[in-house]
Amino acid sequence: MIGKSILRVTAKLLIPAIMLFGLYVQFHGDYGPGGGFQAGVIFAAAFIVYALLFGTHRARRAVSPGVIRFILAFGVLLYAGVGVFGILLGGNYLDYNVLGHDPVHGQHNGILLIEFGVGATVAAAMITIFLTFAGHDRPLEDD
Amino acid sequence: MIELIDMALLLIMVVTALGFVFIRNLFAIVMLSGIFSLTAAVLYVVMDAVDVAFTEAAVGAGIATVLGLVALSLTGKPDEAPSQRSHIGPFMVTLLTGAVLINATFDMPNYGDPEAPIHQHVAPRYIQQSGDEIGVPNIVTSVLASYRGYDTLGEVTVIFTAACGVLALLGRRRRLKAGDVAGNGAEADR
Numbered sequence: 001m002i003g004k005s006i007l008r009v010t011a012k013l014l015i016p017a018i019m020l021f022g023l024y025v026q027f028h029g030d031y032g033p034g035g036g037f038q039a040g041v042i043f044a045a046a047f048i049v050y051a052l053l054f055g056t057h058r059a060r061r062a063v064s065p066g067v068i069r070f071i072l073a074f075g076v077l078l079y080a081g082v083g084v085f086g087i088l089l090g091g092n093y094l095d096y097n098v099l100g101h102d103p104v105h106g107q108h109n110g111i112l113l114i115e116f117g118v119g120a121t122v123a124a125a126m127i128t129i130f131l132t133f134a135g136h137d138r139p140l141e142d143d
Numbered sequence: 144m145i146e147l148i149d150m151a152l153l154l155i156m157v158v159t160a161l162g163f164v165f166i167r168n169l170f171a172i173v174m175l176s177g178i179f180s181l182t183a184a185v186l187y188v189v190m191d192a193v194d195v196a197f198t199e200a201a202v203g204a205g206i207a208t209v210l211g212l213v214a215l216s217l218t219g220k221p222d223e224a225p226s227q228r229s230h231i232g233p234f235m236v237t238l239l240t241g242a243v244l245i246n247a248t249f250d251m252p253n254y255g256d257p258e259a260p261i262h263q264h265v266a267p268r269y270i271q272q273s274g275d276e277i278g279v280p281n282i283v284t285s286v287l288a289s290y291r292g293y294d295t296l297g298e299v300t301v302i303f304t305a306a307c308g309v310l311a312l313l314g315r316r317r318r319l320k321a322g323d324v325a326g327n328g329a330e331a332d333r
Contacts, residue, residue, distance in 0.1 A: 029281065030279040030280065030281055030284050031280050031281060032281060033193040033197050033281070033283070034194070035194070035283075035284055035287065035288070038194075038197045038198055038201050041198075041201040041202055041205065041206055044206070045201070045205055045206065048206075048209055052209070069310075072303060072306055073303070075299065075303070076299055076300060076303045079296050079299055083292075083296070094292040094293060094296065096289060103276070104277070107276070107277045107279070107289055108278065108279070110288070111277070111279060111284065111288040111289060114288055114292065114295070114296075115288060118299050121302060121303055122299070122302055124306070125302045125306035126206055128306045128309065128310060129210065129305070129306055129309045130206075130209065130213065132313045132314050133210060133214060133217060133313065134213050134216075134217075
């Protein structure tokens with residue numbers, strides 16, 4: 001445990017930066033490379049770094065598995081819900097043109113929402129898979 | 144110059160792939176797979192496919208490597224000694240498949256050829272119209288999220304299903320194991 005103090009201190013500096021970068025990739029996907037998928041993976045990576053260095057118990061205490069499972073389903077439902085919402089507003093399924101006061105704004109709103117859904121589900125899925133793999137109450141690393 | 148970079152990257156990938164075959168240490172193989180993905184990501188950057196490179200670096204080199212290490216620590220199986228059986232049959236199948244695949248690449252259009260069918264179908268419409276129709280500077284995003292919205296919904300559903308499958312297969316074992324230890328059940332349910 002003592003041997004990991006350098007890693008832990010470095011991780012504490014890095015994790016907020018990784019999360020911020022994840023959010024940047026999420027909401028900057030319209031303008032540069034990236035989008036919900038990459039952002040979700042990066043966000044999950046921050047969580048996995050924490051779980052690797054501080055143990056899955058503390059990671060579970062930071063975000064409970066119930067919340068993660070809720071986010072997992074919420075992302076897909078948000079994506080599909082945007083499509084249904086488009087139908088209710090008189091468009092086709094996943095037609096974003098009706099989501100704003102003009103088609104281009106509608107497209108922006110739709111893309112922002114569904115990318116957020118993609119990011120939420122991907123991040124939650126990666127965290128779920130990692131925690132389930134690593135969640136057998138013993139230290140992951142063989143030090 | 145760019146051909147030189149391509150050659151170097153492809154050479155690294157071939158050497159890494161040979162490493163998969165000859166190295167017996169599973170930890171080293173997981174690390175090699177990370178290196179392989181990272182090299183592929185660099186190759187995608189050279190080909191100007193930054194979005195794909197981004198995904199490859201994050202998923203292939205990042206998450207997949209970590210999951211491989213976790214799976215290794217879960218199974219904890221010592222490295223197996225190579226079996227003494229003859230490998231001529233599988234080797235021939237691999238060789239034949241490789242030859243067929245290489246033969247198929249001769250029918251593919253040259254890289255970057257503007258006359259290639261993939262650049263003639265819907266791509267011109269995306270490039271010319273997406274600025275007015277979607278108004279998003281990154282065309283990749285407008286294709287993925289809007290023009291090809293159904294496909295992306297399908298991808299997200301696949302990822303959702305994968306997580307559900309992992310939970311169904313491995314999630315229960317954890318709960319049962321935690322239930323064996325008295326007083327730990329409430330911890331696991333949270």
